[in-house]
Amino acid sequence: MEEKNFICTACPMGCKLIVRMEGDEVVKILGHRCRKGETYGRQEAIAPQRMVASTVRIANGIHPLLPVYTKGSIPKRKIFEVLEKIRAIEVPAPVKAEDVIIANVIGTGVDVIASRDMPEK
Amino acid sequence: MIIKKQYDVVVIGAGPGGLAAAIEAKKGGADDVLVIERDVELGGILLQCIHNGFGLQTFKEDLPGPEYAQRYINEAKSLGISFLMDTMVMDVTSQRKLYLSSRDFGYVEVDAHAIVLAMGCRERTRAQVRLPGYRPNGVFTAGTAQRWVNVEGYMPGEKFVILGSGDIGMIMARRLTFEGAHVERVLEIQSYLSGLSRNYVQCLEDWGIPLQLNHTIKKIIGKNRVEAIESVAVDEKWNFIPGTEEIIPCDTLLLSVGLIPENELSKKAGVALDPVTGGPFVDEHFQTNVPGIFAAGNVVHVYDLVDWVSLAGVEAGRSAAEFALAEKERSARYIPLVPGKNVRYIVPHKLDKKALEKGDISLQMRVTKPIEEDVWLEVHGEKNSIVRRSERYVRPGEMVTIVLKPRMAAEVEKAGRLTVDIYPKSEA
Numbered sequence: 001m002e003e004k005n006f007i008c009t010a011c012p013m014g015c016k017l018i019v020r021m022e023g024d025e026v027v028k029i030l031g032h033r034c035r036k037g038e039t040y041g042r043q044e045a046i047a048p049q050r051m052v053a054s055t056v057r058i059a060n061g062i063h064p065l066l067p068v069y070t071k072g073s074i075p076k077r078k079i080f081e082v083l084e085k086i087r088a089i090e091v092p093a094p095v096k097a098e099d100v101i102i103a104n105v106i107g108t109g110v111d112v113i114a115s116r117d118m119p120e121k
Numbered sequence: 122m123i124i125k126k127q128y129d130v131v132v133i134g135a136g137p138g139g140l141a142a143a144i145e146a147k148k149g150g151a152d153d154v155l156v157i158e159r160d161v162e163l164g165g166i167l168l169q170c171i172h173n174g175f176g177l178q179t180f181k182e183d184l185p186g187p188e189y190a191q192r193y194i195n196e197a198k199s200l201g202i203s204f205l206m207d208t209m210v211m212d213v214t215s216q217r218k219l220y221l222s223s224r225d226f227g228y229v230e231v232d233a234h235a236i237v238l239a240m241g242c243r244e245r246t247r248a249q250v251r252l253p254g255y256r257p258n259g260v261f262t263a264g265t266a267q268r269w270v271n272v273e274g275y276m277p278g279e280k281f282v283i284l285g286s287g288d289i290g291m292i293m294a295r296r297l298t299f300e301g302a303h304v305e306r307v308l309e310i311q312s313y314l315s316g317l318s319r320n321y322v323q324c325l326e327d328w329g330i331p332l333q334l335n336h337t338i339k340k341i342i343g344k345n346r347v348e349a350i351e352s353v354a355v356d357e358k359w360n361f362i363p364g365t366e367e368i369i370p371c372d373t374l375l376l377s378v379g380l381i382p383e384n385e386l387s388k389k390a391g392v393a394l395d396p397v398t399g400g401p402f403v404d405e406h407f408q409t410n411v412p413g414i415f416a417a418g419n420v421v422h423v424y425d426l427v428d429w430v431s432l433a434g435v436e437a438g439r440s441a442a443e444f445a446l447a448e449k450e451r452s453a454r455y456i457p458l459v460p461g462k463n464v465r466y467i468v469p470h471k472l473d474k475k476a477l478e479k480g481d482i483s484l485q486m487r488v489t490k491p492i493e494e495d496v497w498l499e500v501h502g503e504k505n506s507i508v509r510r511s512e513r514y515v516r517p518g519e520m521v522t523i524v525l526k527p528r529m530a531a532e533v534e535k536a537g538r539l540t541v542d543i544y545p546k547s548e549a
């Protein structure tokens with residue numbers, strides 16, 4: 001049996017998780033203070049996921065950049081691929097918070113959406 | 122927008138603490154709520170905190186900073202709160218008078234029945250941690266770098282060392298990595314992390330950025346631009362341990378070495394500060410030692426979570442509204458005494474309408490110019506005359522008195538203000 005140690009990042013409590021593995025199977029999770037921690041521990045042991053936040057260029061906005069984020073978490077190993085996509089585009093102002101900027105980014109099933117309203121200059 | 126002379130609640134700062142306070146004050150019955158913000162847009166520092174992790178408590182969602190702010194901005198706007206943007210508060214008095222300098226309105230004075238201080242905090246700088254070495258370009262606070270990278274679109278460098286394991290520093294380590302920069306090292310003088318563990322995991326560990334505890338900077342190397350830093354291990358008393366020095370080449374040094382509540386204005390208003398937190402001493406309603414002046418958020422002490430800042434804003438805003446309404450009622454009982462024709466001043470300056478029911482009130486005054494003939498001394502409201510008596514003459518050197526009697530209470534009650542005129546009978 002293998003033991004993996006994680007710090008849960010699902011909330012700011014930062015619980016110390018112990019995940020017991022039998023091969024690729026999670027057999028026991030210890031140390032979590034809530035259900036979200038259990039989900040996190042399982043996921044982290046098998047296929048880590050993260051939300052990603054960055055900026056895209058915006059034309060004619062009151063700022064040159066529009067902050068964006070992934071509406072849900074995506075596989076950790078795909079983060080740089082998603083960042084590449086985000087870096088490659090430019091959108092026109094105005095934009096509203098939660099407007100979809102890139103739908104289903106690189107086939108993850110997750111949308112990249114705007115983090116704020118960005119009025120025109 | 123027309124700026125009023127008098128507001129129920131004035132909130133200084135439109136970050137999360139200020140916005141929550143303004144919203145709650147308005148909901149709590151304060152009609153005229155004004156938010157003063159020095160930036161050109163609402164939201165405060167949240168606008169540059171583009172990472173997620175905000176709002177887990179408040180909204181049960183994992184939101185980025187700007188989105189968290191946006192929700193409060195939208196609510197505040199929908200409630201009919203007034204905003205004065207691009208405006209600095211230059212002075213505040215303990216009498217709750219504010220002196221402003223505004224881009225659009227110039228110099229402005231406003232009075233408030235209650236004030237909420239929500240100026241937030243600012244970063245410790247190089248000067249406050251005494252870093253030896255030259256003063257080259259390339260040394261920035263983490264928050265400054267955050268503003269450039271996330272809002273203005275500039276990269277401050279390519280190869281970074283970060284001093285301090287505060288949250289903003291760790292978050293910037295990840296952000297810079299995302300933008301293609303290389304973060305060589307995070308150094309922390311203490312034996313433990315100063316930010317949240319989750320940020321260590323997501324921002325440093327995920328990207329293989331080494332954190333060295335019990336380490337600090339011995340010297341900054343480079344004359345015009347940072348070329349390297351010399352790091353060193355420290356003992357438990359923070360003394361350098363000889364022989365542990367290491368030269369780390371880099372072009373930029375970010376400082377994430379703590380935040381200090383911003384209370385320059387509070388001091389001007391006579392607000393007493395706790396030397397430990399750097400923020401005002403407050404009661405359970407976040408009222409400071411100055412009645413009617415409340416404080417909310419990082420201006421009081423530095424929070425780890427914005428959700429708690431918002432909660433503090435709610436309490437301060439609710440209490441400020443309560444104070445303002447009581448104050449308004451109290452001040453509505455008073456009517457001002459206004460010097461009219463040939464009157465230089467009157468004492469008292471105002472009077473409580475109800476006070477006449479209890480007995481005589483004598484008004485003492487001096488005239489502006491002598492009148493050496495029979496005069497009338499007359500007290501009147503806007504429309505009604507209240508009392509008139511005569512004198513043989515009046516002179517500035519000799520004080521004049523007029524007495525208001527309980528039987529005049531009904532007439533006084535009707536008046537919004539009382540004016541005293543002194544004039545020759547021949548002109549009557």
Ligand code: SF4
Pocket residue numbers: 008009010011012013014015031032033034035036037038040
């Ligand atoms: S286990 Fe639950 S309480 Fe603990 S850090 Fe994770 S989400 Fe938070």
